[in-house]
Amino acid sequence: MSQRKATIVKDFLWACTAAGFVAIILRFAYGLGATTGLSDTTPWGFWIGFDLLGGVALAAGGFTIAAAVYIFHLESYRPLLRSAILTAFLGYLSVIFALLCDLGLPWHIWKPMVNWQPHSVMFEVAWCVMLYTTVLSLEFAPVVLEHPWFRLPIFRAVLTLLKRLTLPLVILGIALSTLHQSSLGSLFLIVPYRLHPLWYSPIQPILFFVSAVALGLLTVTLEAFVSAYLYDHELPHGLLAGLGKVAAIVLWVYLALRIGDLIFRKLILAPFNGSWQGVLFLIELGLGALIPAILLSIPRVRRSPIGLGTSAILGVSGIILNRLSVSVIAQYRPPETAYFPSLSELLISLGVLSAIGLVFLFIVETFNVFGAPEKHELDQSVSSPVSYAFQDDLWRNHILRRSFVVVLVIAATFALLPSQIVEGRMMPSTEVRSAVGGDILWIDGNRNEEGVRFEHQKHIERQRQQATNEETACAVCHHLSKPGDQATPCWECHRDMYLPTSIFDHTFHQQALGGNVSCSECHIGEHIADSAVGCNECHETMASKESTTVKFNYAARGYVDALHDQCVSCHKREATAQNKENLPRCPTCHRAEGAPPGVRRLLSLSNP
Amino acid sequence: MTDWLEIAQGPIFRFALAIFVLGLARQVGLTVSGALTAIRRAKDRRLPYREIAKETLSWIFPIRALRRARPLQSVASFAFHIGVILAGLFLRNHIDIFQSNVGIAWIALPRPLLDCLTLLAIAGATILLLYRVYSLSVRTLSTAMDYILLVMILGLMISGYIAGQSWNPIPYNTLMLFHTWGGILLVILIPFTKIAHCVLFPLTRFCTEIAWHLTPEGGSEVIHTLYGSDGRKV
Numbered sequence: 001m002s003q004r005k006a007t008i009v010k011d012f013l014w015a016c017t018a019a020g021f022v023a024i025i026l027r028f029a030y031g032l033g034a035t036t037g038l039s040d041t042t043p044w045g046f047w048i049g050f051d052l053l054g055g056v057a058l059a060a061g062g063f064t065i066a067a068a069v070y071i072f073h074l075e076s077y078r079p080l081l082r083s084a085i086l087t088a089f090l091g092y093l094s095v096i097f098a099l100l101c102d103l104g105l106p107w108h109i110w111k112p113m114v115n116w117q118p119h120s121v122m123f124e125v126a127w128c129v130m131l132y133t134t135v136l137s138l139e140f141a142p143v144v145l146e147h148p149w150f151r152l153p154i155f156r157a158v159l160t161l162l163k164r165l166t167l168p169l170v171i172l173g174i175a176l177s178t179l180h181q182s183s184l185g186s187l188f189l190i191v192p193y194r195l196h197p198l199w200y201s202p203i204q205p206i207l208f209f210v211s212a213v214a215l216g217l218l219t220v221t222l223e224a225f226v227s228a229y230l231y232d233h234e235l236p237h238g239l240l241a242g243l244g245k246v247a248a249i250v251l252w253v254y255l256a257l258r259i260g261d262l263i264f265r266k267l268i269l270a271p272f273n274g275s276w277q278g279v280l281f282l283i284e285l286g287l288g289a290l291i292p293a294i295l296l297s298i299p300r301v302r303r304s305p306i307g308l309g310t311s312a313i314l315g316v317s318g319i320i321l322n323r324l325s326v327s328v329i330a331q332y333r334p335p336e337t338a339y340f341p342s343l344s345e346l347l348i349s350l351g352v353l354s355a356i357g358l359v360f361l362f363i364v365e366t367f368n369v370f371g372a373p374e375k376h377e378l379d380q381s382v383s384s385p386v387s388y389a390f391q392d393d394l395w396r397n398h399i400l401r402r403s404f405v406v407v408l409v410i411a412a413t414f415a416l417l418p419s420q421i422v423e424g425r426m427m428p429s430t431e432v433r434s435a436v437g438g439d440i441l442w443i444d445g446n447r448n449e450e451g452v453r454f455e456h457q458k459h460i461e462r463q464r465q466q467a468t469n470e471e472t473a474c475a476v477c478h479h480l481s482k483p484g485d486q487a488t489p490c491w492e493c494h495r496d497m498y499l500p501t502s503i504f505d506h507t508f509h510q511q512a513l514g515g516n517v518s519c520s521e522c523h524i525g526e527h528i529a530d531s532a533v534g535c536n537e538c539h540e541t542m543a544s545k546e547s548t549t550v551k552f553n554y555a556a557r558g559y560v561d562a563l564h565d566q567c568v569s570c571h572k573r574e575a576t577a578q579n580k581e582n583l584p585r586c587p588t589c590h591r592a593e594g595a596p597p598g599v600r601r602l603l604s605l606s607n608p
Numbered sequence: 609m610t611d612w613l614e615i616a617q618g619p620i621f622r623f624a625l626a627i628f629v630l631g632l633a634r635q636v637g638l639t640v641s642g643a644l645t646a647i648r649r650a651k652d653r654r655l656p657y658r659e660i661a662k663e664t665l666s667w668i669f670p671i672r673a674l675r676r677a678r679p680l681q682s683v684a685s686f687a688f689h690i691g692v693i694l695a696g697l698f699l700r701n702h703i704d705i706f707q708s709n710v711g712i713a714w715i716a717l718p719r720p721l722l723d724c725l726t727l728l729a730i731a732g733a734t735i736l737l738l739y740r741v742y743s744l745s746v747r748t749l750s751t752a753m754d755y756i757l758l759v760m761i762l763g764l765m766i767s768g769y770i771a772g773q774s775w776n777p778i779p780y781n782t783l784m785l786f787h788t789w790g791g792i793l794l795v796i797l798i799p800f801t802k803i804a805h806c807v808l809f810p811l812t813r814f815c816t817e818i819a820w821h822l823t824p825e826g827g828s829e830v831i832h833t834l835y836g837s838d839g840r841k842v
Binding site for chain 2: 396399404406407410411412414415416419422423
């Protein structure tokens with residue numbers, strides 16, 4: 001029976017891996033822009049939040065258990081040691097793989113080894129990942145080398161050497177892991193104005209480290225549950241209850257730090273102000289840390305499998321949610337550039353996770369990870385010819401079924417992924433060309449001859465009749481003008497047909513106003529885009545009171561969107577006011593007649 | 609209705625193509641690995657590789673087959689295969705669908721030529737079908753899937769041929785809907801049915817030969833049992 005459960009799980013993991021495989025091929029074939037939701041405003045997305053930060057934190061069980069066994073001599077935890085180190089090693093491998101997918105130029109990943117930049121946190125992170133993965137592989141190597149496959153004397157010699165080096169390796173591992181967990185937190189010290197204040201904290205490195213310890217312990221617990229279920233092992237209740245107790249203490253420390261930090265920064269009431277960030281914060285800390293901490297503090301609960309499992313699941317998801325919040329969800333970004341992970345991002349995460357799961361199951365089934373002595377007896381029983389033949393048939397059945405599943409899943413993924421991803425199409429930047437004409441403007445930004453004849457003069461006359469002040473009539477539509485200009489044409493700011501374009505040079509303004517001390521000239525309170533004052537505060541004639549865009553805005557929407565919005569919203573208002581129901585409908589502006597003859601001649605002269 | 613056509617020529621086509629390519633690759637992999645396992649277990653490992661290669665090549669260019677016992681069946685089968693392969697792979701419309709999904713195109717054969725070949729193939733398939741129904745030896749060996757596949761391909765060829773003619777009495781889109789979805793179904797079925805011989809045929813001879821070698825002199829012993837001592841050597 002136990003074989004069957006593991007087989008079903010492995011089939012499922014193969015299917016997920018196959019789907020991720022397709023997504024990985026497409027990602028490397030067409031690049032990040034076409035296959036992911038990432039952009040210049042959101043360069044770090046789901047992969048960084050979930051795979052990388054989450055994966056590193058999950059791996060914290062490795063150094064925690066190693067410290068317990070070798071440094072604090074808590075020998076009773078030794079049975080959990082090997083699987084904890086294996087998890088950490090595989091976790092780091094998956095992190096590296098996810099990172100290779102996420103890097104724009106993955107073949108430059110070796111550069112930090114040569115180009116030293118000791119002022120950069122990223123430099124520390126890169127070295128930590130590299131060194132700690134090496135240390136973990138050496139820490140786990142004895143388990144592999146013990147296997148009868150490696151009977152040669154040279155392997156035995158390496159095994160003896162590695163066993164002698166265990167303690168130095170463990171100490172090195174603890175040091176590197178501590179550095180790495182905290183330096184990942186330090187990365188976010190650089191974005192005080194981009195990260196929401198509930199998550200931005202000057203003690204971020206400490207928070208990351210403490211929460212990682214708790215997460216590592218809970219992951220080891222969950223993993224024991226999974227392998228006990230899959231292979232019908234006895235669940236080591238006493239050990240896991242002990243882990244739960246330590247995890248509860250660490251979670252309380254984490255909660256105290258987190259809340260103390262908020263009190264110190266006078267933000268303790270901020271989670272209750274009704275914003276979605278406040279709710280997210282309460283969910284993250286309440287469900288993900290407070291409830292598991294309370295549950296695990298009750299001896300009866302942490303000794304029952306259900307209580308322990310529930311609190312482990314809650315704690316693990318809560319702390320991974322924290323990593324996602326810090327790196328993705330709780331970061332400010334302009335509303336035009338909202339981020340949601342694309343299907344291929346999710347599939348790659350799923351695929352990498354499943355592949356790592358398969359490697360884990362393979363290693364657990366092949367090598368002596370759980371320290372079970374009956375393993376070698378099993379090997380001998382297999383060596384009779386009958387069971388060999390039986391195993392061969394079983395193996396062949398697995399291959400037949402799994403290859404069929406893999407073929408099916410790959411084909412289905414190709415069919416179901418959006419065509420934009422499968423064909424690698426990215427929205428190309430399309431430069432907008434100016435409108436042409438006089439009283440009647442021919443608006444055809446991309447010159448595909450499907451433009452609109454815009455009765456400019458008639459609109460001016462109508463506005464002049466309605467406007468109270470003739471001077472501001474133009475500003476009803478020309479909502480923002482360049483400094484020193486009046487009625488700047490649409491295409492000078494909305495420079496791309498479909499994509500938003502930047503219209504504000506932050507560095508230029510900063511330097512003109514006196515460098516680093518000039519923030520408060522424009523920003524009131526927090527130093528974020530939303531707190532900037534309108535352009536009119538300095539450039540008095542830029543935006544009119546009549547216009548809808550008094551607020552500061554540094555990104556101009558795509559030409560098509562901007563013009564549709566501008567024209568249609570006004571036409572809708574007028575439709576009800578004048579009782580002309582056809583006014584907001586498409587054919588009112590989009591007619592078949594094309595460009596006026598004079599304009600056509602002009603365009604044919606300019607575009608031969 | 610055009611929506612259904614577009615789905616079939618877009619995502620569903622990609623699905624079918626991936627199943628086709630990977631499914632056939634899987635079949636080849638399984639066959640080769642199975643053959644290697646069999647060789648490992650065989651008592652007699654001296655395989656006549658040169659003979660196998662010769663036999664296989666003569667199956668690819670079946671000139672010799674025309675002189676055999678059933679010349680009509682051989683000719684019909686020949687016409688059927690040529691028509692199916694050429695019209696399937698080198699028709700402009702088929703290449704267009706392939707190009708819009710995969711981005712690769714190749715040279716197309718002229719339409720009148722393909723029309724002629726399709727007519728010949730339809731005739732060939734009809735003769736093969738009649739053989740299956742009326743020849744006792746063929747009928748005994750036939751399974752339901754043999755009939756289904758043959759009738760399906762016949763239907764696809766006829767519908768494809770009629771759709772391209774000026775006298776086509778059926779609404780074009782209706783016919784195309786049948787033709788496209790039928791074609792997709794066929795492409796999906798290929799790796800899992802006997803049509804997989806389109807990639808497996810070089811291995812057929814090889815695998816048969818291995819089967820005769822599972823015990824030493826097994827082949828000649830079987831022949832000895834079947835035909836007496838003067839049987840020809842395998």
